[in-house]
Amino acid sequence: MPKTYCPECDSVVSLENPREGMLFPCPDCGIELEVISVDPFDVYFPYEEEDDWDDDWDDDEDDDDDWEDEDE
Numbered sequence: 001m002p003k004t005y006c007p008e009c010d011s012v013v014s015l016e017n018p019r020e021g022m023l024f025p026c027p028d029c030g031i032e033l034e035v036i037s038v039d040p041f042d043v044y045f046p047y048e049e050e051d052d053w054d055d056d057w058d059d060d061e062d063d064d065d066d067w068e069d070e071d072e
């Protein structure tokens with residue numbers, strides 16, 4: 001089984017049938033990882049698409065309330 005190391009916590013991560021672009025959580029720290037290469041097997045943090053972000057903000061009308069909670 002191919003294995004590599006988590007870029008976040010350095011734990012060994014292995015996948016039975018890795019495919020490029022596959023997303024999975026690190027078994028140790030739980031951070032989301034993406035298979036960036038199968039041979040050699042390598043993983044890294046998934047690419048964040050800023051367009052998705054924009055959508056979220058527009059949809060969420062409770063944003064203002066959330067911000068004020070952080071003061072406590």
Ligand SMILES: [Zn+2]
Pocket residue numbers: 006007008009010011026027028029030031
């Ligand atoms: Zn990890």
